[in-house]
Amino acid sequence: MSDRGxxxxxxxxxxxxxxxxxxxxxxxxxxxxxxxxxxxGYADAAAARRKHGPLPAGTRRVRRIVTVVACLIIGVLFSVxxxxxxxxxxxxxxxxxxxxxDIQQRQEHTDALARRAEALQAEVxxxxxxxxxxxxxxxxxxxxAAAGMRKVTGDGVVVxxxxxxxxxxxxxxxxxxxxxxxxxxxxxxxxAEAISVNGQRLTAATPIRAAGSAIVVGxxxxxxxxxxxxxxxxxxxxxxxxxxxxxVYRAYADDKQYEMRFDVDERDDLELPAAVMPRxxxxxxxxPSPSGSPSPSTSPSGGGK
Amino acid sequence: xxxxxxxxxxxxxxxxxNPTVPDALQPYLPIAVVAALDAVFGGVRAKLDGIFDxxxxxxxxxxxxxxxxxxxxxxxxxxxxxQLSIGVVVVLGVRIFGNVAAIRRRLFKA
Numbered sequence: 001m002s003d004r005g006x007x008x009x010x011x012x013x014x015x016x017x018x019x020x021x022x023x024x025x026x027x028x029x030x031x032x033x034x035x036x037x038x039x040x041g042y043a044d045a046a047a048a049r050r051k052h053g054p055l056p057a058g059t060r061r062v063r064r065i066v067t068v069v070a071c072l073i074i075g076v077l078f079s080v081x082x083x084x085x086x087x088x089x090x091x092x093x094x095x096x097x098x099x100x101x102d103i104q105q106r107q108e109h110t111d112a113l114a115r116r117a118e119a120l121q122a123e124v125x126x127x128x129x130x131x132x133x134x135x136x137x138x139x140x141x142x143x144x145a146a147a148g149m150r151k152v153t154g155d156g157v158v159v160x161x162x163x164x165x166x167x168x169x170x171x172x173x174x175x176x177x178x179x180x181x182x183x184x185x186x187x188x189x190x191x192a193e194a195i196s197v198n199g200q201r202l203t204a205a206t207p208i209r210a211a212g213s214a215i216v217v218g219x220x221x222x223x224x225x226x227x228x229x230x231x232x233x234x235x236x237x238x239x240x241x242x243x244x245x246x247x248v249y250r251a252y253a254d255d256k257q258y259e260m261r262f263d264v265d266e267r268d269d270l271e272l273p274a275a276v277m278p279r280x281x282x283x284x285x286x287x288p289s290p291s292g293s294p295s296p297s298t299s300p301s302g303g304g305k
Numbered sequence: 306x307x308x309x310x311x312x313x314x315x316x317x318x319x320x321x322x323n324p325t326v327p328d329a330l331q332p333y334l335p336i337a338v339v340a341a342l343d344a345v346f347g348g349v350r351a352k353l354d355g356i357f358d359x360x361x362x363x364x365x366x367x368x369x370x371x372x373x374x375x376x377x378x379x380x381x382x383x384x385x386x387x388q389l390s391i392g393v394v395v396v397l398g399v400r401i402f403g404n405v406a407a408i409r410r411r412l413f414k415a
Contacts, residue, residue, distance in 0.1 A: 033396065037403025038354075039347050039365050046356035063359035068311040070363045074341045075315015076322075081338045083323055084331065 117276055125150075145194065148203035148275040152194045154231040155268045157240060159183055161249070162225035162261035173258050175224055177210040179249070180217075183228055184208065186245035192230035194272050198222040201275035218275065225261065229270050237266045308348070332381070333374040336393055340369035343397045346404040353411045373397070 054060070129137055144150035161183065164173030184195055184202060195202045200217040202208075207218070214221050230236065240246055241264060253262040326334060344366035351357040373393050380389030 033399055034403065037347070037400040037407070038350055039361060041361040041365065042347070042351040042354070042356045042358055045358035045361050049358075060359075063363075064307075066363050067308055067359040070366050071308045071311035072315040072318070074345060074366065075312045075317075076319040076324075077315075077334075077337060077341050079316045079319030080324060080326060081334045083320065084326060084334055 114276070118274070121274060121277055148194065148201045148206070149277060151272065151274045152231055153269060153271045154193075155234070155266075156192070156229065156231035156270045157187075157237045158265045158267050158270070159187070159228040159230070159240075160225055160261060160263040160265070161228070164259035164261070166259070167224075170257070173260060175215075175226055175260060177208050177215045179260075180208050180215060180226060180228065182245045183249070184230075186243045187228065187230040187232070187236070187240055190232065190239035190243065191236045192232040194232075195228060195230045196272045197228050198226055199273060201273055203275045203278070205278060206275065229267070229272060231270050231272060237264060240264065312345070332386075333377055336373045336377050336390060337370045339394055339397045339401075340373040341366060343400050343404075344369050346401050346408070350404045350407050350411075353408060369397070 049055070055063075128140075132140065141150060145152050161175045161179060163175055164170065167173040180197060184197065187195055197208065197217045198220075200206070200220050200222065202217070207216070209216055211221075214223070215226075216222070246264065249260070249262040252258045252260045344362065347365060348357060348362045351362070376389050376393050377386060380386040383389075
């Protein structure tokens, strides 16, 4: 080895230093590291061989075998490390796929439950129609249709709203819960008799609200594009188009900054599903009164609402 | 030559056997690879320089891996695991680079 280092502990050495001399640790370790990447032991061993002659053949053979074993181990280490890295990558993908599968399963479950609720509701209607007299039946149907508790068909308009193309980064380009609220309110004001948003029928008590970044209508998540379908009188489309809300959203649709989609189409034979029956808060199952005739009972506090 | 064959045989063996690494040892695997690479390139360079020594090679490999693993272990216990890992990788990386540069000079005279 040549003279090493610029450290304070300088060692006087000739151009061919005596390799057997004990190596000294010097303070300038980093520059040493950069200049002599090879382990100094190799040079020492070579010098020792020069000095004392080659090792006995037996020792050499044993050491060669140990080297081969070490190389074998290194090879195994490399491939194992590589396999570990490769193995861990699909682990993330499987977790993701599992989550997606979970979501789909839950969604199917929810759909099945919703279908079941619908079927049960239809059954309830049937049973009730059997039980009720004809005169009160017609009245009941009308009231139910107005309240959103009965499937209705008719002509009306469909207002389609969708997020703008750059909605992912630009919040202004997103359709928010407020937008749906304003549009449905404008539709009610224009004479709509029944409204649904993406197949979710609105009742007087159906909230349209934001849950995180999603919009929830009643109990269901709805995603863009939003189809607000309304059944109403023939002049409803014109009245809606004249409202402030419609002109504001039309401006948003044309604005380069938002590019929100906003279309109003007149459509015939719309079919709006019934809303899921809300939990009854005040009505209770009538108890047979002492006189024996069942009387509908509503609690006094709920009667006025 | 036989060492290179042993290295290749080791890689094949690892792929064929595909042993499962215990979770406790997994953090040390990458650093052990870097340490082993340092020993391998040091050995190749020494071979080309004509001063290869079996004992030195084996001892440098074992001590490199052990010291690197120990430093990572210590770093984990002290809460500076990633920083110390970087230190190990930098030092060994510098040595690997230097040795590869020397090998390159010797092989391509450039």
